[in-house]
Amino acid sequence: MVARAQEGGEELMPREYILHRTRTALGRSIGQPPEAAPPARISIPEMDLEARIASLFANLEKLAGKTHRASSPADARAYVAGLIGERSAVASNAPFLRECGITDLPTVRSGFTNSEELRAVSADAEFGITSADYALADTGTLVLFSSPQEARMVSLLPPVHIAVVPREKILTGLDELLAQEPLPAGRSSSMLLITGPSRTADIEQILVRGVHGPGEIHVIVV
Amino acid sequence: MTGPQQEKIRQTLEDANLQLAIYAATGRLMSHRQAVVAPDVLPDYQELRTQANLVKQHALENLDHYLEQFESQVVARGGKVIYARDGGEVVEFLLDLAQKKGARLVVKSKSMTTEEIELNERLEHHGIEPVETDLGEYIVQLARERPYHIVAPALHKTRFDVADLFSQKLGVERETEIEKQTKIARSVLRQKFLAADIGISGANFLVADSGAVVVVTNEGNGRMTTTLPRVHVAIAGIEKVIPRAQDLAVFLKLLGRSATGQPLTVYTSFLAGPRREGEIDGPEEFYVVLLDNGRTRLLADRQKRQSLYCIRCGACLNHCPVYRKVGGHSYPWVYGGPIGAIITPQYLGVTHDPWLPFASSLCGACAEVCPVKIEIPKLLLALRSEVNQAQARAGQGRLERLGFRVWAWAMRHPRIYEMLGFMSSAVLGGGEGWIRRAPRLLNYGPLAAWLSQRDLPRLPARSFRQWWRARRKAGKN
Numbered sequence: 001m002v003a004r005a006q007e008g009g010e011e012l013m014p015r016e017y018i019l020h021r022t023r024t025a026l027g028r029s030i031g032q033p034p035e036a037a038p039p040a041r042i043s044i045p046e047m048d049l050e051a052r053i054a055s056l057f058a059n060l061e062k063l064a065g066k067t068h069r070a071s072s073p074a075d076a077r078a079y080v081a082g083l084i085g086e087r088s089a090v091a092s093n094a095p096f097l098r099e100c101g102i103t104d105l106p107t108v109r110s111g112f113t114n115s116e117e118l119r120a121v122s123a124d125a126e127f128g129i130t131s132a133d134y135a136l137a138d139t140g141t142l143v144l145f146s147s148p149q150e151a152r153m154v155s156l157l158p159p160v161h162i163a164v165v166p167r168e169k170i171l172t173g174l175d176e177l178l179a180q181e182p183l184p185a186g187r188s189s190s191m192l193l194i195t196g197p198s199r200t201a202d203i204e205q206i207l208v209r210g211v212h213g214p215g216e217i218h219v220i221v222v
Numbered sequence: 223m224t225g226p227q228q229e230k231i232r233q234t235l236e237d238a239n240l241q242l243a244i245y246a247a248t249g250r251l252m253s254h255r256q257a258v259v260a261p262d263v264l265p266d267y268q269e270l271r272t273q274a275n276l277v278k279q280h281a282l283e284n285l286d287h288y289l290e291q292f293e294s295q296v297v298a299r300g301g302k303v304i305y306a307r308d309g310g311e312v313v314e315f316l317l318d319l320a321q322k323k324g325a326r327l328v329v330k331s332k333s334m335t336t337e338e339i340e341l342n343e344r345l346e347h348h349g350i351e352p353v354e355t356d357l358g359e360y361i362v363q364l365a366r367e368r369p370y371h372i373v374a375p376a377l378h379k380t381r382f383d384v385a386d387l388f389s390q391k392l393g394v395e396r397e398t399e400i401e402k403q404t405k406i407a408r409s410v411l412r413q414k415f416l417a418a419d420i421g422i423s424g425a426n427f428l429v430a431d432s433g434a435v436v437v438v439t440n441e442g443n444g445r446m447t448t449t450l451p452r453v454h455v456a457i458a459g460i461e462k463v464i465p466r467a468q469d470l471a472v473f474l475k476l477l478g479r480s481a482t483g484q485p486l487t488v489y490t491s492f493l494a495g496p497r498r499e500g501e502i503d504g505p506e507e508f509y510v511v512l513l514d515n516g517r518t519r520l521l522a523d524r525q526k527r528q529s530l531y532c533i534r535c536g537a538c539l540n541h542c543p544v545y546r547k548v549g550g551h552s553y554p555w556v557y558g559g560p561i562g563a564i565i566t567p568q569y570l571g572v573t574h575d576p577w578l579p580f581a582s583s584l585c586g587a588c589a590e591v592c593p594v595k596i597e598i599p600k601l602l603l604a605l606r607s608e609v610n611q612a613q614a615r616a617g618q619g620r621l622e623r624l625g626f627r628v629w630a631w632a633m634r635h636p637r638i639y640e641m642l643g644f645m646s647s648a649v650l651g652g653g654e655g656w657i658r659r660a661p662r663l664l665n666y667g668p669l670a671a672w673l674s675q676r677d678l679p680r681l682p683a684r685s686f687r688q689w690w691r692a693r694r695k696a697g698k699n
Contacts, residue, residue, distance in 0.1 A: 156442060
């Protein structure tokens with residue numbers, strides 16, 4: 001307690017205390033390099049594109065996700081238009097969505113760069129439309145890095161999430177993702193893995209979809 | 223065993239509905255897990271466990287290095303790291319932060335570490351409203367209870383309990399349909415998310431090479447908590463550090479499967495620092511509180527250090543025949559089940575609840591399903607021995623030791639042993655079946671408590687030795 005009363009001691013002291021106790025417990029000294037870490041275990045199966053798409057769709061459908069294979073960007077646009085109809089949607093700034101013409105759909109709002117504005121729009125929109133940086137075939141997962149193109153809220157606040165993904169972004173699984181992105185933090189403040197709709201089984205173990213995140217997810221591979 | 227626990231255990235055993243609820247829920251979690259770790263589905267499951275065990279061992283044996291690496295990475299990305307020796311220091315930091323931000327409302331995603339330091343009660347005490355946002359945690363918070371299970375906090379509540387609770391505490395119409403109850407919670411909590419000034423999360427992993435906090439949830443409350451409020455504070459035990467982002471390839475696969483039978487949990491957020499230049503949303507400030515609260519003491523014990531490998535999947539609870547009978551509130555601390563039985567005595571001291579390491583049949587199911595291969599039964603034995611040593615030092619347990627000495631002596635003297643057996647069967651009556659009620663004499667002695675929970679087999683009408691002699695006499699060999 002005496003030490004803590006010292007100038008600037010409030011933040012410094014617990015740190016030194018904990019690190020000191022840790023070193024003492026382990027018999028290590030300050031600045032001692034670590035022993036060699038066991039090599040990371042990454043194994044990537046061979047899988048062609050068709051098999052990856054089939055596996056991605058099968059795994060998503062197991063989780064009650066909806067899937068569609070679009071033959072062209074125009075087909076993707078038509079499919080999304082059919083899904084949202086007259087209802088409101090917010091789209092991320094991903095260039096791929098613009099290329100597909102999805103951001104031009106009449107009820108789709110896009111191009112937000114201000115957090116407060118985007119938040120207000122996303123909180124009211126019935127659909128959130130994003131692309132994805134990757135998709136993982138063996139778990140049915142979407143991978144999104146936070147960036148000026150992809151905000152976090154678009155895939156979070158609206159009750160339905162639509163992701164439009166170019167087919168070359170489909171990886172075999174988590175291992176391949178971490179092989180390609182060994183340091184995700186170098187790229188963004190947030191890497192997000194989304195595997196199916198939001199769910200809970202907290203009351204009597206009964207599965208309910210759409211607790212805080214979207215209860216419905218559509219993945220369109222172009 | 224002390225009063226309140228004994229009472230809680232008795233209540234749980236006598237409550238048929240609760241027994242059924244625990245049995246059904248843990249049974250379901252067991253079969254979900256089994257379906258996704260079976261050899262035909264996940265052939266390298268055992269190799270993944272071994273790797274997870276090795277990585278945790280390595281991370282903990284070099285923990286000071288990885289803590290410093292983690293810290294410098296967080297700082298490099300514009301975040302701050304706060305070390306806290308105990309819950310008091312965590313609260314001190316949070317109150318200071320809340321005051322600076324003028325914060326009154328805090329949203330929380332599920333964190334056992336904050337349960338451990340009773341953070342909610344302490345924040346409330348200082349006029350801050352903490353709101354749990356995981357549905358199960360929200361339910362137990364409204365009921366002012368402790369989580370019943372590491373991954374299924376409201377496992378003991380029926381939809382009718384929830385209906386009563388919501389109508390009492392939220393002033394809504396009594397609603398017994400689970401889907402609609404979930405909608406109620408969604409809309410109440412959505413308003414809290416949008417209004418909160420600070421989001422507090424736990425951390426499933428801290429990644430040293432990235433300065434990242436990994437938060438895993440199914441409902442999306444982890445994402446809301448770490449996305450909407452302007453300030454994100456992650457509170458984690460120092461043992462949560464893993465060396466590399468690439469290690470997640472092993473841990474994420476094991477965590478979801480072992481906890482709920484999901485190949486991957488719905489949302490995994492890998493969070494490294496506050497919102498960056500150009501990014502549209504995400505918190506403006508990012509803090510990680512690294513909590514000791516007894517962990518460095520555990521670290522000093524070479525054998526028991528492995529208790530810190532735990533990734534809080536809850537599989538050992540589901541598979542434990544003791545947990546499945548006595549439930550989550552019969553344990554003396556926030557961590558129940560086998561993992562609770564080994565970490566509670568280490569955090570609170572072996573004399574706090576000396577009975578706890580003994581409340582196990584040592585069947586070994588927990589160790590078999592542990593994704594990071596913690597040798598729970600072995601640690602229970604080590605703790606039993608520590609309890610005995612502590613009691614011997616305090617001059618307790620003399621009668622028990624005397625009893626065992628007499629027993630050992632009798633075992634070495636066959637004639638006496640046989641005579642005692644003969645006398646016992648005369649008093650207790652021989653034959654088939656079970657003795658459910660001990661003779662009155664024994665109900666007053668030191669054995670009374672032990673016998674009150676156990677049925678004994680009747681002594682056979684003829685002892686083994688008698689049978690053996692008769693056989694010899696008849697000339698059979």
